[in-house]
Amino acid sequence: MSWYAYPLAWAENDALRQAARRWQRRGLLTAAQQVAIEAAYPMGYERPILFLRVGLFIASLFGIGSLAGMAGTLTGFDVSPILYSILIIIGCLVGLELVIKNFRHYRSGLDNALLYCALLAWGFLVAYGLRDVLSDSLGNPALWLWLLPVLLVLLAALLRYADPIVAAATFVIALSLLANGLLQSSAGRLLLPFAVLAASGALLLALRRLPARADYFYYRSAGLVLRTLGLATLYLAGNYLVVREGNAELLGGGSPSAEIPLAFLFWAFTAGIPLLYIMLGLRRHDRLLLSMGLLALAFSLFTLRTYHSLLPPAVASAIGGALLLAVALAALRYLRTPRHGLTAAADEDAEPHFKLETLLTAQTAHAPAAPEAGFQFGGGHSGGGGAEGQF
Amino acid sequence: MAIPTARLLARLVADDLLPPAQAAAIADDERTRPFSLHYELRALLYVGSVLLVGGLGVLIYENRDSLGQEAITALIALLMVASFTYAARHRPAFTWGEAPRTRIAADYLLLLGCLLFLVLEGYVQYAYGVFGTRYGLVTLLPAVLFFALAYRYDHRGVLSMAVTALAAWVGVSVAPLAVFQNTDYLQAILSRPALGLGLALVAAGLASERWQRKAHFAYTYLLLGSNLALLSATSLFFERTGLAAVSCWLLVLGICAGLVWYARRTQSYLFLLLAVGYSYVVGTVGLYRLLQAGQLEDLLFGLGALYFPLTLGALVLFFVKIKKILRLK
Numbered sequence: 001m002s003w004y005a006y007p008l009a010w011a012e013n014d015a016l017r018q019a020a021r022r023w024q025r026r027g028l029l030t031a032a033q034q035v036a037i038e039a040a041y042p043m044g045y046e047r048p049i050l051f052l053r054v055g056l057f058i059a060s061l062f063g064i065g066s067l068a069g070m071a072g073t074l075t076g077f078d079v080s081p082i083l084y085s086i087l088i089i090i091g092c093l094v095g096l097e098l099v100i101k102n103f104r105h106y107r108s109g110l111d112n113a114l115l116y117c118a119l120l121a122w123g124f125l126v127a128y129g130l131r132d133v134l135s136d137s138l139g140n141p142a143l144w145l146w147l148l149p150v151l152l153v154l155l156a157a158l159l160r161y162a163d164p165i166v167a168a169a170t171f172v173i174a175l176s177l178l179a180n181g182l183l184q185s186s187a188g189r190l191l192l193p194f195a196v197l198a199a200s201g202a203l204l205l206a207l208r209r210l211p212a213r214a215d216y217f218y219y220r221s222a223g224l225v226l227r228t229l230g231l232a233t234l235y236l237a238g239n240y241l242v243v244r245e246g247n248a249e250l251l252g253g254g255s256p257s258a259e260i261p262l263a264f265l266f267w268a269f270t271a272g273i274p275l276l277y278i279m280l281g282l283r284r285h286d287r288l289l290l291s292m293g294l295l296a297l298a299f300s301l302f303t304l305r306t307y308h309s310l311l312p313p314a315v316a317s318a319i320g321g322a323l324l325l326a327v328a329l330a331a332l333r334y335l336r337t338p339r340h341g342l343t344a345a346a347d348e349d350a351e352p353h354f355k356l357e358t359l360l361t362a363q364t365a366h367a368p369a370a371p372e373a374g375f376q377f378g379g380g381h382s383g384g385g386g387a388e389g390q391f
Numbered sequence: 392m393a394i395p396t397a398r399l400l401a402r403l404v405a406d407d408l409l410p411p412a413q414a415a416a417i418a419d420d421e422r423t424r425p426f427s428l429h430y431e432l433r434a435l436l437y438v439g440s441v442l443l444v445g446g447l448g449v450l451i452y453e454n455r456d457s458l459g460q461e462a463i464t465a466l467i468a469l470l471m472v473a474s475f476t477y478a479a480r481h482r483p484a485f486t487w488g489e490a491p492r493t494r495i496a497a498d499y500l501l502l503l504g505c506l507l508f509l510v511l512e513g514y515v516q517y518a519y520g521v522f523g524t525r526y527g528l529v530t531l532l533p534a535v536l537f538f539a540l541a542y543r544y545d546h547r548g549v550l551s552m553a554v555t556a557l558a559a560w561v562g563v564s565v566a567p568l569a570v571f572q573n574t575d576y577l578q579a580i581l582s583r584p585a586l587g588l589g590l591a592l593v594a595a596g597l598a599s600e601r602w603q604r605k606a607h608f609a610y611t612y613l614l615l616g617s618n619l620a621l622l623s624a625t626s627l628f629f630e631r632t633g634l635a636a637v638s639c640w641l642l643v644l645g646i647c648a649g650l651v652w653y654a655r656r657t658q659s660y661l662f663l664l665l666a667v668g669y670s671y672v673v674g675t676v677g678l679y680r681l682l683q684a685g686q687l688e689d690l691l692f693g694l695g696a697l698y699f700p701l702t703l704g705a706l707v708l709f710f711v712k713i714k715k716i717l718r719l720k
Contacts, residue, residue, distance in 0.1 A: 012402075015395070015399060016399055016402065016403070019396070019399050020403075023417055026420070028413075028416065028417050028420060029409075029413075029417075033408065033409065036408055037403065037408050040406060040408055046711075048660075048710070048713065049660050050660075051660040051661045051663065051664040052660050052663070052664065052710055052713060054664060055663075055664045055667055055668070055710050056707065056710040056711065059703055059706040059707045059710060060707050062699075062703050063700065063703035063704055063706070063707050066699035066700045066703050067700045067704075069696070069699065069700075070696045070697065070699070070700045073695075073696040074696065103711065105711075108711075109710070110707065110710075110711065211394045211395050212394055216394075216395060216398075217395070282426070285426040290431060291431070294431065294434075294435075313446075313449075314446045314447075314449035314450045314453065315446065315450070316446070317442045317443075317445055317446030317449070318442070318443055318445075318446025318447050318450060319446070320442050320446075321438075321439045321440065321441070321442025321443030321444070321445070321446055322439070322443050323439075324435055324436075324438060324439030324442065324443075325436060325439035325440060325443060327435070327439075328432050328433075328435035328436045328439055329436070331428070331432055331435075332432050332436075335428060335432075338425035341425050341426055342425055342426050342427075342428055343425035343426070343427050343428065343429075344427075344428055344429055344432055345427060345429060346427060346429040346430075
């Protein structure tokens, strides 16, 4: 049995087809070449269009829940919850493997639901086993007993299924484990921001090695999620507001919060990290870094205003808005002709992260099936919902 | 150059799908292409305008006594006229089909003008009480104006605003969140007009497609209309008893069947999802109430254990095999 749950070719063929579509739109490939590439690397799996995926996911979740409920009703809820969750885990995992193998589902909603249910049941099982020692505080000295087994299973699931949401869950649990360990002593509490900084930095460095791996395309979406979260925590762990209020919260609340040690350092992080992200994003042509930098900058300004309000909010908003407008307009004008490797022109390749207009008018028409000879792939109007190819 | 691009190109060359020279050209383009800041800069423009307008709005509001009502009215009216003038100067030629986009700014300014019209109308009503207690007129006026503008300027955003204004005129809001904010919404007094409006919008959508009069507006009409009709029919179904409940139940299922038919014809999967969701919930509750009416509640407990796994399993199967079942492309 292979370590990967899904054939590697599925993700790689996707990447090849997407790249071909992109290059054809930019006029780097002829239509005939693109058609040949689409035919050579077919979509070998089932993944319905988004709305059907949502429907399938919800129906599967409720279906699994109702099956569990039926089992409970039939046995009169006499069986131990431990046996019960083990049954759910085994049932879901067997179902998951069968669905992948026999029906070739790849993140279709059905396999997602089965995987998440199995993992949730595992989390419940461990929590049930520890029900006498657990409380919901992050500083609980026994919490690691739950976090560690859950983390190990999540890691295994991440490596096998490469699911983006499992990646996010793994990240959160790993961070919680780190925090839980450090919160056992007061020195650890002071070190917590630095530990999170170091851990996020290590994660980001490790992720830089991902593109060189042979199975990069298989882990690409999970890696993107981890990178986004890593950039976010790297910034937030150094943010003055987060550190100060988090510290106050851990010390038992009380407002206004007390000043923190090394405040100047955290102010430097608050100011410096967004600028670093934006600068590196522009230099390396890295859209994720740039977007995270802009978001971080907005949060830094919010942090500044929380502790030092210089102007009344309305005045600050008007002046800030006018400044922003002026900067954006100047940049649009300056970059009308490409300079320093940057341009203000729309790029076929530069998909916006959030197209409001598309969401509103939500053209759900999907890309055409296997194109006839001579079919022109012009305009890229339907954008491809990801559901094309043979059935 | 990024490693993945190099690997993709190497794979294409190795599989004889790309001549090496062309692969080198693509690699070169990937390496030297300028980085587009188009959407980032537009997002900054948008945030900047929102901050500026919001800040100015609050400032004007705080100083409304010293500024005077006339000055504020004149300012809003001036901005509105300026927006509409710009949009009018770049308007597309009228067509019953989809007009080509002339200028993106004109699109946005038309929307802004419509929003400013609402602000102006609200302000003159607040300051001068122009409309008195004729609240119907207050909501009907923007509806008529927005419908005219949507058709003349071929703008689906303005069309959505027109439908919302029309719904406000009828006494409800089509905005999805209103369901949660406004408990009055679920009262039967409003449900019947809302149901009527929803069905009328659906009919308008189908008609615009049938006679090719702004056929691309059909999606907006159908989405807003079917949601409104389904929501109000569902809420009527929950409130009523007896024959009225049965007819609402049938109505919901009928609308859902119509949506499935439409989704099949136009490959619009959102409608399919809506239809399946509504018909499952309303169908299940209807069955439950039927058994209740027949004094068969005892049956329910035993049935529930089997009913949900079986029907939900069937639903999963339906989604998995949807292409075959509905003979979709």
